[in-house]
Amino acid sequence: MQIFPRELNYLPLALAVVAGGLGAGVFILFWVYFTPPNLQVGYTPKQPVDYSHRLHAGELGLDCRYCHSQVERSYEAMVPPTQTCMGCHAIVRTESQ
Ligand code: HEC
Ligand code: HEC
Structure with missing residues (x-):
């Protein structure tokens, strides 16, 4: 008797594709958003002494x-x-x- 259907052989491949996609997504997220133009939003607090x-x-x-x-x-x-x-x-x- 066969417990698991034959298609289940493709499960590791499917999981690998999904994991790869997630990895690429996270990578692109950091690459695009965690860059100076997005992080340095003109944060220049007023200092008590205006030293230059x-x-x-x-x-x-x-x-x-x-x-x-x-x-x-x-x-x-x-x-x-x-x-x-x-x-x-x-x-x-x-x-x-
Ligand atoms: C008259 C004194 C003075 C001189 C000369 C001076 N600094 Fe500074 N520096 C300061 C003070 C006070 C601060 C902290 C306040 C600020 O950031 O404006 C500072 C902060 C800094 C910081 C930021 C440090 C941090 O932890 O964020 C850098 C980098 C720096 N100085 C580089 C330089 C360089 C390079 C030179 C020479 C070309 C220089 N400084 C000359 C007084 C001076
Ligand atoms: C080598 C001498 C020297 C040192 C050391 C020095 N200054 Fe000055 N500072 C000056 C001179 C000269 C001026 C310009 C005065 C003018 O334009 O009439 C000035 C101007 C300033 C001004 C502008 C004042 C105003 O009313 O416009 C500030 C603020 C200032 N300094 C802060 C500091 C701070 C803070 C430090 C220490 C981290 C420091 N200075 C160290 C010589 C110095």
């Missing part, structure tokens, strides 16, 4: 290492403490908020 790299490192030409003093020694570049800023800002732009 363009001004300090760009126009004024400050060395990065003046503020990020650990960058060549540690895996953390370090964000400068307020004292680093006040070295200049105790005399520069003292009227500014």
Whole structure:
């Protein structure tokens, strides 16, 4: 007596096709949607101090290492403490908020 019908031989193949399709679907989902144009939606929160790299490192030409003093020694570049800023800002732009 035959318990399973003969067509069941194709089941592994059918499952493989479905799994492959799902895999490709997930891959395309990540490929298309998890890209910078979709993730970086202009998130620029207002900071308490309106610090600008363009001004300090760009126009004024400050060395990065003046503020990020650990960058060549540690895996953390370090964000400068307020004292680093006040070295200049105790005399520069003292009227500014
Ligand atoms: C006057 C001090 C100063 C100088 C000079 C400076 N930075 Fe910064 N940097 C900061 C501060 C303060 C922050 C944190 C606030 C911010 O992100 O704007 C920061 C943040 C950064 C970040 C983001 C770090 C993070 O974890 O998101 C990068 C990258 C960076 N700086 C690169 C540079 C490079 C490259 C240079 C040199 C061309 C430079 N910085 C020069 C003060 C400075
Ligand atoms: C080497 C000196 C120096 C250091 C260090 C420095 N600044 Fe400045 N900063 C300046 C100069 C010069 C200006 C421009 C002043 C002007 O335009 O009259 C300025 C301008 C600014 C302004 C704009 C002020 C305004 O009212 O428009 C901000 C905000 C500022 N700095 C924040 C910071 C912060 C935060 C740090 C530390 C991470 C820092 N600065 C470190 C020299 C410095």
